[in-house]
Amino acid sequence: MQKKLPTIKEIARRLNVSASTVSRALHNHPSIGLRTKMQVQALAKELNYERNETAIFFQKGKTFTIGVVLPRFSEEFFSVAISGIEDFATKNKYQVLIGQSYDDMEREKQIVTTMKNSRIDGLIVSVAKNTSSFEHFENLRNYNIPVVFFDCIPDLPDQNSVSCNLQQGTMAGVDFLAEKGHKRIALINGPDQLHASAQRATAYLAGLKKNKIKEDAALMVRTDLSKESTYAAMEQLLQVKNPPTAIVAFNDYVALEAMQYARSRKLRINKDICFVSFAHLSVCNYLDNPPLASVEQFPYEQGYRAMELLYSIITDTENKHKPTQIVLESKLVPWGN
């Protein structure tokens, strides 16, 4: 049935030399006779010899494979991030193993365990939203598997991470709206336990202050990112006696759902009510009325840089690597028309 794959032994047998000679010849080892080398290489080519990487993985204790664990691929942010990871990995002869946590800690643990057992050389993670303990990551130190966190980052000492600072972009968003004359600017924030929410809130308030707009607790609401919750948040906002004319939304999905709600209440998007959002989904290109501006978080670059960092840790043979936190700056991008 299946042709048996040629091995070094096989070549050695046919040529009446030893396996180690073949191995050396294949590696262009300097101390091998030209004649022998040629013979070996010729036969190797003829037999279509290819080294069995698994044997080498095994022997070297390295797999040239890294793992990527994140909540779900179907979110554009993540699939674009994976592209960045994969691009750098491929360029540097690394392979990429994937797993989706679906924002569930148990599943995340399970995946990390499986990956650890198959001896990945490193791991890139965007932590699940409901993950509360991080032992499954810290545990990887015992196996000498470095971890780089990106996007959703835990509070851990000495960790490696790539993230995007939202302060600047968020403040720019508030500036942007204020310059357009808005005085009543609301914030639909995400779940409290997320870093990302705290960042947005802080920057939002700073932005208001900078623009001399008085903050109003009634204009700060939150969503758990479900559609229903966002609708409820919108309902709440529109009931305020002096309702907002502009809204900073946690991300594009939230913005889009908020817009739907606003439309259902006969508000005209970008006229009666304006939006600034996060993430910059490509699909917004197709909307009749996209958010006026979006805080770009550079998922491709985050992924790429995360892989780059991980690579530098893995290949750091002298162990002089220090924990590194890379922080990119977010940037406000007005929609092009």
Place this chain on the structure above:
Amino acid sequence: MQKKLPTIKEIARRLNVSASTVSRALHNHPSIGLRTKMQVQALAKELNYERNETAIFFQKGKTFTIGVVLPRFSEEFFSVAISGIEDFATKNKYQVLIGQSYDDMEREKQIVTTMKNSRIDGLIVSVAKNTSSFEHFENLRNYNIPVVFFDCIPDLPDQNSVSCNLQQGTMAGVDFLAEKGHKRIALINGPDQLHASAQRATAYLAGLKKNKIKEDAALMVRTDLSKESTYAAMEQLLQVKNPPTAIVAFNDYVALEAMQYARSRKLRINKDICFVSFAHLSVCNYLDNPPLASVEQFPYEQGYRAMELLYSIITDTENKHKPTQIVLESKLVPWGN
């Protein structure tokens, strides 16, 4: 620095038994003394022993890893398909290695080679658009690596594939429009070399015939899937003296771009001109005027079934597997608003 991982040998040494005894005890082999078994398992637990999968991979010549190669993750269709693949794989203790071809044959070849070298147990592929030769896939037979194609499938004898037949859905789309009273129904098709294009064209014509609408060559145009090309196609359609009132678009991206163009020409979507499309992007939920209906192709299910099929081939020890083509039926889904 790094704690050395405990091995079977180590456990054996400490307990003064042989390695194979430990191995058997760990596997609950029936012929092992209860006492020994307990001892071994206790010590294993204490030392945090975990088997080194790479050793087993090596020894068994299996990696419990499959590869997935497709054009790009950032297209929703593909990222959803991967989710299906990953779900089935995880359930069955398989891992998933990924690669993006970016629709480029050379890159595709490269990825397949790398994956082959690391001895994946099987491969799932959606072929790159510009792939013209398939040796890199047929070559895998020599390594006993089964391939399952999905979505974009080559014309190869004896292949395994999962695909979605568009005939039914497309015809239903034409029916749908005809029932709404449309007589001038256009088709914006994709590149000629794609199967998918031929399928759509055939079904479109059949649909017209069924509804007793005379076909008009001027209403069949094509796009290379670039925005510019779609705009050109639209321009062409709108110049026809009796222009279409409805359009069947190659996919949602094409539809969305076509809509943009139509809007720029002051046409009102779903009033002056209606759309039926393919793929059913989740983002359409957020459009003010989504296509009236979409031909659903079930990417999650395609991915899931592809992995299921691959799994059955891999685990078919008696080699009684026959090449299998699974064809799902597409289905027209009207937008619920």
Place this chain on the structure above:
DNA sequence: CTGTTAGCGCGTTCAA
């Protein structure tokens, strides 16, 4: 019930 032996494919000493 348990130990011994061998081998998966390769790289790498050490010795010639």
Place this chain on the structure above:
DNA sequence: TTGAACGCGCTAACAG
């Protein structure tokens, strides 16, 4: 310039 021997961690065939 080459070969023999060893070991990576584990399983399995064979032998007690």
